[in-house]
Amino acid sequence: MVEAARAAGLATPTGRAFDTVAAATAWYAAALGGPAVVKPVDSAGTDTVRFCRDVDEVRAACAEVLAARNLYRVPNRRVLVQERLVGTEFYVNSVSRDGTHRVAEVWRYTKRPGPAGAPIYDYEEPVEPGSASAAPIRDFVLAVLDAVGVRSSAAHTEVMLTDRGPVLIETGARLGGATLPDVVAKLSGVSQTSLQVQCLVDPVGFAGFDDRAPRWSASVRNVSLINPTRVAAQAPHWCERLRDLPTAVAVAAHGVPGAALPQTVDLISAPGFRYLAAEDPAEVARDYRTVRRWERDGLYGR
Structure with a gap:
């Protein structure tokens, strides 16, 4: 690659x-x-x-x-x-057919150092694919897809925007993971999964898809759950507490009351993720801080 x-x-x-x-x-x-x-x-x-x-x-x-x-x-x-690349990390979810590429989603990562020395996911926020801030990332990713030979497939590409411009981290001919496609489509009008379906069943519509049009209807964060310490027995209702947040749109997590929960050291050991969305980004930031405070205070083990 x-x-x-x-x-x-x-x-x-x-x-x-x-x-x-x-x-x-x-x-x-x-x-x-x-x-x-x-x-x-x-x-x-x-x-x-x-x-x-x-x-x-x-x-x-x-x-x-x-x-x-x-x-x-x-x-x-x-x-x-x-x-080690220094800059701002993005990922781009795209769909291609016969060498024609369409960008479904652009997201900006925020990560933090984990207890085992690996970066752990904190949250990610969408970037309008047609915006000026996304332009260098978009152009770079489409060139990467051509270079590695992605012609008819979904692709997930990670890029670091550095002082010298975009630098490739990795790309894979696959759908992006750790997402809820129906939630993304509800908030932006399209998801990579729905665009992949259109590519397969409606190639004319796919070719006409305008992937530069504004689409996000709210301020959104996809927030990874972080368990700061190992829990011997999970609390019975921690998922429900997360769903009750004012800006909570969806939670992808499954608590098992009484079961152990490992400390979060990487993506796989995270308890799940949830989407926060509101017209006012300050409301999203407030609920994000609330969740992190709950986690520090023992959300998963009460």
Whole structure:
């Protein structure tokens, strides 16, 4: 993926994949140095992603990755070492048919450092695909899709907007995950899933879809749930408390009263997510802060 994008003249992180700790640390010391990201070459959900500052941290992170299985329970045979990108992270959900691309959704990520050293998801907010702020991201992603050969498929592409412009994190020929398509469609008129369906059953309508038109009817946040400490027995009604928030649109979570709940260290260990929406962004921000306060005060274990 990276080689195909780089060959097309698109910006990618400096990095290489290795099958030994010694080779990875030697390359890092000679070619990179400074802040780095160490991660498996084929996993998901920030599984074993580690931010490193020096060769000792890179060595430890590479050893951890190569000794582990990935999210799909397959042993990690290689480890990826890359420069750490600094900027604002976005993802773009698109649909393509015969090389014609349409952007369904653009979202801006906000993440925070997790207790295990990996970034954990905090919240994401939509960006109008036709807006000036989305333009460099949009143009870059469409070029990436062409470069890697996505012609007739949904795609989920992650990009860091840095001081030197957009830089590719990754792209995959798939639908984006951790979303509620019906909620997205209700708030914006379309979701990647509904656009994929239109692409399959109504190609003429898909070709005429204006993916630059304004669409979001409210201020929206898709907020990841974060459990700060392991819970031995879940409280019986924490999901209902989240649904009762004034700006709550939907909650994708399933509490099991009395069951254990792990500490959130990555996307997979998050208890779920929920959408907040209102005309006034201050109301959304207020309810977001309320949820984080509840979590700190023991929301999941009361």
